[in-house]
Amino acid sequence: MAKNTVVSTSVIKRLPRYYRFLGELKQNGIVRISSGELSKKMGFTASQIRQDLNCFGGFGQQGYGYNVEQLYSEIGKILGVNNNRKTILIGAGNLGKAIASHMSFEQRGFNLIGIFDKNEALAGQLIKNIPIRHIDGMYNFCKDNSPSVAVLCIPSDSAKEIIDELIALGIKGFWNFCHYAIAANHPDVAVENVHLSDSLMMLSYRINNL
Amino acid sequence: MAKNTVVSTSVIKRLPRYYRFLGELKQNGIVRISSGELSKKMGFTASQIRQDLNCFGGFGQQGYGYNVEQLYSEIGKILGVNNNRKTILIGAGNLGKAIASHMSFEQRGFNLIGIFDKNEALAGQLIKNIPIRHIDGMYNFCKDNSPSVAVLCIPSDSAKEIIDELIALGIKGFWNFCHYAIAANHPDVAVENVHLSDSLMMLSYRINNL
Numbered sequence: 001m002a003k004n005t006v007v008s009t010s011v012i013k014r015l016p017r018y019y020r021f022l023g024e025l026k027q028n029g030i031v032r033i034s035s036g037e038l039s040k041k042m043g044f045t046a047s048q049i050r051q052d053l054n055c056f057g058g059f060g061q062q063g064y065g066y067n068v069e070q071l072y073s074e075i076g077k078i079l080g081v082n083n084n085r086k087t088i089l090i091g092a093g094n095l096g097k098a099i100a101s102h103m104s105f106e107q108r109g110f111n112l113i114g115i116f117d118k119n120e121a122l123a124g125q126l127i128k129n130i131p132i133r134h135i136d137g138m139y140n141f142c143k144d145n146s147p148s149v150a151v152l153c154i155p156s157d158s159a160k161e162i163i164d165e166l167i168a169l170g171i172k173g174f175w176n177f178c179h180y181a182i183a184a185n186h187p188d189v190a191v192e193n194v195h196l197s198d199s200l201m202m203l204s205y206r207i208n209n210l
Numbered sequence: 211m212a213k214n215t216v217v218s219t220s221v222i223k224r225l226p227r228y229y230r231f232l233g234e235l236k237q238n239g240i241v242r243i244s245s246g247e248l249s250k251k252m253g254f255t256a257s258q259i260r261q262d263l264n265c266f267g268g269f270g271q272q273g274y275g276y277n278v279e280q281l282y283s284e285i286g287k288i289l290g291v292n293n294n295r296k297t298i299l300i301g302a303g304n305l306g307k308a309i310a311s312h313m314s315f316e317q318r319g320f321n322l323i324g325i326f327d328k329n330e331a332l333a334g335q336l337i338k339n340i341p342i343r344h345i346d347g348m349y350n351f352c353k354d355n356s357p358s359v360a361v362l363c364i365p366s367d368s369a370k371e372i373i374d375e376l377i378a379l380g381i382k383g384f385w386n387f388c389h390y391a392i393a394a395n396h397p398d399v400a401v402e403n404v405h406l407s408d409s410l411m412m413l414s415y416r417i418n419n420l
Contacts, residue, residue, distance in 0.1 A: 012412070012415060013412065015411070015415070016405070016407070016408035016409075016411040016412060017405075017408060019411065020389060020405075020407070020408070042391075043391065043393075043394045078415065078418075079411045079412075079414050079415050079418075080411075080414040080415060080417065080418040081411065081414060083414060083417075083418070085414070085417065093312070094307065094308040094311045094312045095308045095312045097304065097308065098304040098305045098307065098308030098309075098312075099308075099406075101304045102303070102304045102305045102308075102406075103406060103407065103410065104407065105410070107407075108407060108410045108411050108414060109410075109411070109414040110410065110414070148417070149413070149417065172417055172420060173413055173416065173417040173420075174413075175409070175410060175413050179230060181252075181253065183253075184253045188420075189420075190413060190416035190417045190419075190420055191413075191416070192409050192410070192412050192413035192416060194404070194406065194409055195226070195227075195230075196309075196312075196313060196404065197226070197230070197313065197314065197317075197318060198226035198227060198230070199226075199385070199402050199404055200313065200315070200318045200319075200320065200385060200402070201225070201226040201229065201289045201290075201291065201318050201319070202222070202223065202226060202289075202402050203359070203383055203384075203385050203400060203401075203402035204289050204290040204291060204293060204295070204318060204319040204320070205222060205225070205288065205289050205290060206383065206400035206401070206402060207290065207293075207295065207358070207359065207382055207383040207400040208288075208289075208290040208293070209400075210382060210383075210398075210399075210400055
């Protein structure tokens with residue numbers, strides 16, 4: 001796909017899900033799949049699937065279906081899972097530690113190289129062989145290592161200052177677990193928000209309306 | 211709002227965000243706010259905000275704006291944050307531990323009463339004064355305590371069996387951190403999925419397309 005081709009956000013948002021399902025098929029040794037079969041597994045209609053995948057150049061062949069390996073690899077390229085972007089994580093509290101140890105960053109295009117926290121007592125602890133460093137060392141670390149992505153697991157009230165500094169240090173993308181509205185203040189960086197408490201309230205609403 | 215009033219999903223999805231912003235205003239002692247001011251803070255247009263809030267009966271008054279306390283409380287009711295639903299968490303690995311200790315369940319309408327894991331070595335450890343129990347005790351615990359919500363922090367491959375059992379035990383809502391497609395198999399329960407690896411891939415895509 002040409003860079004900057006305009007594809008609707010709703011299609012893009014489904015790509016990780018396609019990627020996951022195709023990864024499972026691949027692991028199970030399945031070589032090809034029709035849009036109809038993919039439809040049954042994923043809960044989208046077959047025509048939706050054909051439309052979605054056509055946006056990226058149509059990897060399917062009439063009467064054969066999709067080559068699982070090829071489609072997996074193409075969607076992976078579109079998502080950028082082989083980019084290996086240097087990434088740092090800020091805030092090694094419960095959530096930060098869990099994200100650092102639980103997530104397969106390297107399989108999603110990221111290379112976690114540094115973890116920072118303002119709590120000096122944490123300094124030196126290892127998560128996946130990466131030492132937690134005191135936040136005061138962030139500046140020099142970024143100057144030396146040029147990370148391009150930051151994962152924010154800090155409280156919102158300390159976010160603004162750190163985000164401004166990180167952007168000045170060359171961070172281009174944020175995986176944001178705090179509630180500070182980065183995108184509103186910095187339209188030029190890529191932001192993906194994970195608002196866990198919003199998600200929990202959505203669950204509450206859904207149960208209310210069962 | 212009458213139960214089951216049909217409001218579009220996109221409006222509903224913005225409610226937790228309104229609720230958060232209004233909570234901050236309330237904490238800062240702000241008594242009323244116009245749709246214009248709310249618009250500046252939240253990044254939605256003022257007309258969008260008026261439309262959204264009109265769906266729930268229009269709490270604003272011409273020339274006065276919205277009463278922050280009242281709007282906060284009304285949206286809270288719609289979201290069900292005072293419901294105090296009995297909740298259990300399954301899977302006390304890194305992620306489960308972080309979710310149990312990090313999230314303010316009680317402020318979102320949930321009362322975390324039990325934590326379960328298949329790893330016997332974890333049994334007896336406390337998270338927020340709640341002991342981790344072995345998964346074999348889940349059946350009796352549910353029979354005795356009747357939780358209605360489960361948080362799933364388990365691998366997908368062990369999910370199906372546990373979900374089937376939980377639904378048989380009366381669980382009506384799932385906060386699902388694993389990739390098992392609950393909704394496709396159980397259309398009658400409420401499900402809110404948190405797919406962290408999908409979110410991370412979306413970030414990768416966004417950085418790619420800066």
